[in-house]
Structure formats: structure tokens, C-alpha cells
Amino acid sequence: MxxxxxxxxxxxxxxxxxxxxxxxxxxxxxxxxxxxxxxxxxxxxxxxxxxxxxGHDMGGMQTGAAPSSDGNAIQITASQIRQFGITFGTVERRTLESTVRTVGTVTVDEARRSQVVLKIGGYVERLYVDQTGQRVRRAQPMLDVYSPELVAAEQELLVAGNFARSVRGSSVPGAPGASIDLVAAARRRLELWDISGAQIEDILRTGKARRSLTLHAPASGVVLQKNVVQGQAIQPGQMLYDIADLSEVWVDVALREADVGAVRVGSTASVQFAGYPGAPLAGRVAYVYPTLDSASRSMRARIEVPNRSGRLMPGMYATVALTTPSRTALTVPSSAVLRTGDRALVFVDKGGGRLEPQAVQLGRETGDFTEVVDGLTTGQRVVTSAQFLLDSESNLGEVMRGMIGQRGTSDIxxxxxxxxxxxxxxxxxxxxxxxxxxxxxxxxxxxxxxxxxxxxxxxxx
CATH class of the missing domain: 1.10.287 (Helix Hairpins)
Known part of the structure; x- marks a missing residue:
């Protein structure tokens, strides 16, 4: 147990x-x-x-620099200049030879454009030119038109001619002169309808009114529009053909508002087309339009370009480089300019490591240099590098603190x-x-x- x-x-x-x-x-x-x-x-x-x-480094930036007593000026040391890779440039007067680059479109030279228009009503009996884009020569037949009104006018001419011949030896006072006036009036009426003198003489010689009227090309060129077909009824004033001489064309370009003063009539242009790479054509500014497009803030200019080969066609896009007149102006390296919203700043070296921001008014920018209209004088030294330390959206105080590393642990x-x-x-x-x-x-x-x-x-x- x-x-x-x-x-x-x-x-x-x-x-x-x-x-x-x-x-x-x-x-x-x-x-x-x-x-x-x-x-x-x-x-x-x-x-x-x-x-x-x-008094210590923070983020690799020394905080020994401090704002100067001169408002927004800042003081930096030689070690900070080396640390941030700050470099300087000089404000100088330089010769500006700029090139304005833009794009354009090929258009027809308006002075080389013509139309075939019938001034009386009628009907198309025959077409000699029946395709858009067809090349025509001056005085080449375009179409035959039957017009009852034209036939009646030709009959009046024949009657006036016969009457003039019958009263040529009449003793009735004023009869011969009146008959001559009737022939001249009938002849003038046909001429106003664009009937040629040769056609009128042919009517008087044969004594027969022609059933149809042949219209001829007013100039050599290419048919851009054809608004007529066989048998069509035609109204007075109707445009039948639109013909353009493309041996010389226009290139319409858009210019920025800032480049308007640089481009002038007579300026040379180099025109490049995507369809023909490596073969720029020389042109000349023939006209600068006097109005500005309020929506795009751009202005148009017209460039005349030779086109004897006929390769350039209306509607083609072009890249244009316009050479502007050279002139001497006060300039600053473009890398020195800080655009902060609605103004531009440049940091000026005042000596002894003191940098002071200076507001400037800028002009044209040419390559590596920018024209200074106001704010700087010849010989001043400006900061040209380490601009990545400046934030264009920040205020001036934050910009300077970020540039010289003034944010220390006291700001934390x-x-x-x-x-x-x-x-x-x-x-x-x-x-x-x-x-x-x-x-x-x-x-x-x-x-x-x-x-x-x-x-x-x-x-x-």
C-alpha cells in the first residue's frame, strides 16, 4: 500500500x-x-x-558661412567654392550672331496663281484638261463651252459687219459712220467676254457664228483645282480651273514674339525638307506680316524659295534657320542666369567671398550667351555653375541657404x-x-x- x-x-x-x-x-x-x-x-x-x-558639417556642407550684413548677400569660403564646384564668368560686350529656328509650310506664291472663269452662262461641250495636277502651258486650250448668249452676240457682229459693207458707198449722211460704230460695239461686247481678237476676225472672215467658245490657259503651271466636268452647266463668274506656277514657292513660318525684332525683310534663310534630307535650299524673307496672333503669341513671315525642279509641293513641312543681323550687346554666360518665376537673377561676385543676387532684364539668347538689357555692367564677375543647388520655386532666402549650406542642426x-x-x-x-x-x-x-x-x-x- x-x-x-x-x-x-x-x-x-x-x-x-x-x-x-x-x-x-x-x-x-x-x-x-x-x-x-x-x-x-x-x-x-x-x-x-x-x-x-x-559649427560642424551636415550633409557634407559646412555651416560656417553666414548672411552678410548687406541684405540678401551671402558670404562663402574658399573651401566651399571648391566643395560645390562654383565657377565664375565675366559680363562682357560680345557680338551676337544668332540664328532663329522655326518651322513652316510650303504655300503657293499668290502672284503666280491664276484661274479660268467664264463670264457668260453656258454648257461644257469638251474638256481638253480633265485632271487635277496636270501641267499646262500658257494659251493651251482648256475646254469648249456652248453659250446661246454668245451665239446671239456673234450673230449681231455678223449683221453689223454686213450692214457696214452695204452702206460703205452710201450717200446718206452719217450712214457709213453709224455702221462702223455698230461693228465696233458688237466687237467690244465679245472682247469683254474674253473672246480673243483672232477669234473675232475669224468670225467676220468666214461669216459664220461659232457654236462653241474655246477657253485657253492664262498662264503656265499646275492645275490645283478642277471644278468642271463634261456636259456641266456653267454660271457666269464660276471658277473652272485654278492654276499655279510652282517654279517659285512661299514658305510661311511662325516666329516667337521674342524673335520678331530680329527677323527682317531680306534676311537669308536655310530651308530643310524632310523629304529631301541633307539638301537645304536657300531662301529670302520677302515679307513680315504686320499682325500678331493673340492666341499663339506668334507672328508670320514669308520666305521665297526657288523651285525650278518642281520637287516642292504645297502643304509640305519645312525646318527653317533664319540668320539675323549681327550686333554688339552686353552679355552674360547663359549658365549664370537663374529664372525664378517672373524674374531672372544673377549672383554677382562682390569680392572677398561675398555673393549678391542681382535681378536682371534679359534680351536675346545666342548660343552660350544671353543679352543683358539692364542690371549688370561690363567687367562684373558672376556665378556660372553649381546652379543645381538653387530651387527656382523657392524664395530668395531658401535659395541662398541651399546654395551655401546654411541649414545646420540648429534648424532641426x-x-x-x-x-x-x-x-x-x-x-x-x-x-x-x-x-x-x-x-x-x-x-x-x-x-x-x-x-x-x-x-x-x-x-x-
């Missing part, structure tokens, strides 16, 4: 030992965790406390300041000391055991 009692006691003792080992393992793991986190917290605190408060808010910022929550600084904490462990009682807890910030107490 004592055997079960001993076995029960041994089982209870073994269970207590197992619980003791489990509790000891948990406590050991907790102690290791506390040690590791404590080291990490200590390292972080050391890094924060070792951050310089002033501390934790106490961040606590008072709206919407900002910063961790409280770490604390050391003894804190009373309570813990409850389930299971058999354990003696001679020490528990350690993780440090907690005041906000989590």
Missing part, C-alpha cells in the same frame, strides 16, 4: 522540477531580450546625443518642440532608474528568483 504513495510523491516532485525549468527558461529569455534592447536603446541615444549642434526641431507641433507625436527621451512593477506567475512557488522588466517611457506607464 505504500508503493502508490511513493509513486505519487515522485510524480509531484518531477512535475515541480519541470515547472521550475520552464519558468527559469522564460526568465532567462526575458533577461536576454532586455539586454539586447537596452544596448540598442543606448546606441541610439548615444548617436542622438553626439549630433553636432553648430528638438523632441520637445516636436511635441508641441500640431499633428506630430515624438517619443519621449529615455530615462534610467528603479521602477516598481508587479508580476504574477502562475504555478508552484519559486524561491530566490529575480525578475527584470523592459524599460518603459513615461507615456506608457
Amino acid at each position: 505504500t508503493m502508490p504513495t511513493n509513486e505519487s510523491a515522485m510524480s509531484a516532485s518531477l512535475a515541480r522540477r519541470w515547472r521550475l525549468w520552464i519558468i527559469t527558461g522564460l526568465l532567462t529569455a526575458g533577461a536576454i531580450t532586455v539586454f539586447v534592447l537596452g544596448r540598442r536603446h543606448s546606441t541610439t541615444s548615444t548617436a542622438v546625443s553626439s549630433t553636432p549642434s553648430s 526641431p528638438n523632441a520637445q518642440d516636436m511635441q508641441s507641433m500640431p499633428g506630430m507625436t515624438a517619443p519621449a527621451p529615455g530615462e534610467s532608474g528603479m521602477n516598481d512593477r508587479g508580476a504574477r506567475v502562475k504555478g508552484p512557488s519559486v524561491r530566490d528568483t529575480t525578475m527584470k522588466g523592459m524599460p518603459m517611457s513615461p507615456n506608457r506607464r
Whole structure:
């Protein structure tokens, strides 16, 4: 009977030992965790406390430079000039020989354009030129037109001619002269309808009215439009053919408002076409339109380009380079100009490492140089590099601080300041000391055991 009692006691003792080992393992793991986190917290605190408060490098930029007493001027050192790679240029008077580049479209020379128009009504009996784009020569037959009104006028001419011949030897006073006037009036009527003198003489010679009238090309060229077909009825004043001489064409270009004063009549142009690469054609500015497009803020100019080969066609796109007259002007390197919204700035070297921003008024830009209309004088030194440090959207103070590295640790808010910022929550600084904490462990009682807890910030107490 004592055997079960001993076995029960041994089982209870073994269970207590197992619980003791489990509790000891948990406590050991907790102690290791506390040690590791404590080291990490200590390292972080050391890094924060070792951050310089002033007079040290931050982000590779020295903060020793300070604003000058002259308003927005700034003071930099020689080491900062080398560190940021700042270079300088000189304001000088230079000869500007600029080239204005733009695009254009080939159009027809309006002075080389003509139309075939019938001044009386009629019907198309025959077409000699029946295709758009067909080339024609001057005086080449275009079409035959039947017009009852024209036939009646020809009959009047024949009657007047016969009457004049019959009264040529008449003794009636004024009869011969009146007959001559009738012939002249009938002849004049046909001439006003563009009937040639040769056709009128042929009617008088044969004594027969022609049924149809042949219209001829007024000039050599290419048929751009054909508005007539066989058998069509024609109204007086209707345009039948549109003919253009393309031996010389126009190239209409759009000029920026800033380039209007540079381009003049007579300026030479180099015109390049995508269809004929590597073969630019020489042209000349023949006209500058007197109006400005208010929507695009551009003005048009007309360039005359020879086209004896006939390769250029209306509607083709062209790339144009216009050579403007050379002149001497006060210039500054273009890399020195900072465009900040509605104005332009240049940093002027005042000597002794002092840089002062100067507002300038700019003119034309030619290659690597920009004309200065107002704000600078000859011989001044200006900053020409390290412009990436300046933000065109920032105000002037931020621009200068970013350029010379004036943002130091004094500009960084501390934790106490961040606590008072709206919407900002910063961790409280770490604390050391003894804190009373309570813990409850389930299971058999354990003696001679020490528990350690993780440090907690005041906000989590």
C-alpha cells in the first residue's frame, strides 16, 4: 500500500522540477531580450546625443558661412567654392550672331496663281484638261463651252459687219459712220467676254457664228483645282480651273514674339525638307506680316524659295534657320542666369567671398550667351555653375541657404518642440532608474528568483 504513495510523491516532485525549468527558461529569455534592447536603446541615444549642434558639417556642407550684413548677400569660403564646384564668368560686350529656328509650310506664291472663269452662262461641250495636277502651258486650250448668249452676240457682229459693207458707198449722211460704230460695239461686247481678237476676225472672215467658245490657259503651271466636268452647266463668274506656277514657292513660318525684332525683310534663310534630307535650299524673307496672333503669341513671315525642279509641293513641312543681323550687346554666360518665376537673377561676385543676387532684364539668347538689357555692367564677375543647388520655386532666402549650406542642426526641431507641433507625436527621451512593477506567475512557488522588466517611457506607464 505504500508503493502508490511513493509513486505519487515522485510524480509531484518531477512535475515541480519541470515547472521550475520552464519558468527559469522564460526568465532567462526575458533577461536576454532586455539586454539586447537596452544596448540598442543606448546606441541610439548615444548617436542622438553626439549630433553636432553648430559649427560642424551636415550633409557634407559646412555651416560656417553666414548672411552678410548687406541684405540678401551671402558670404562663402574658399573651401566651399571648391566643395560645390562654383565657377565664375565675366559680363562682357560680345557680338551676337544668332540664328532663329522655326518651322513652316510650303504655300503657293499668290502672284503666280491664276484661274479660268467664264463670264457668260453656258454648257461644257469638251474638256481638253480633265485632271487635277496636270501641267499646262500658257494659251493651251482648256475646254469648249456652248453659250446661246454668245451665239446671239456673234450673230449681231455678223449683221453689223454686213450692214457696214452695204452702206460703205452710201450717200446718206452719217450712214457709213453709224455702221462702223455698230461693228465696233458688237466687237467690244465679245472682247469683254474674253473672246480673243483672232477669234473675232475669224468670225467676220468666214461669216459664220461659232457654236462653241474655246477657253485657253492664262498662264503656265499646275492645275490645283478642277471644278468642271463634261456636259456641266456653267454660271457666269464660276471658277473652272485654278492654276499655279510652282517654279517659285512661299514658305510661311511662325516666329516667337521674342524673335520678331530680329527677323527682317531680306534676311537669308536655310530651308530643310524632310523629304529631301541633307539638301537645304536657300531662301529670302520677302515679307513680315504686320499682325500678331493673340492666341499663339506668334507672328508670320514669308520666305521665297526657288523651285525650278518642281520637287516642292504645297502643304509640305519645312525646318527653317533664319540668320539675323549681327550686333554688339552686353552679355552674360547663359549658365549664370537663374529664372525664378517672373524674374531672372544673377549672383554677382562682390569680392572677398561675398555673393549678391542681382535681378536682371534679359534680351536675346545666342548660343552660350544671353543679352543683358539692364542690371549688370561690363567687367562684373558672376556665378556660372553649381546652379543645381538653387530651387527656382523657392524664395530668395531658401535659395541662398541651399546654395551655401546654411541649414545646420540648429534648424532641426528638438523632441520637445516636436511635441508641441500640431499633428506630430515624438517619443519621449529615455530615462534610467528603479521602477516598481508587479508580476504574477502562475504555478508552484519559486524561491530566490529575480525578475527584470523592459524599460518603459513615461507615456506608457
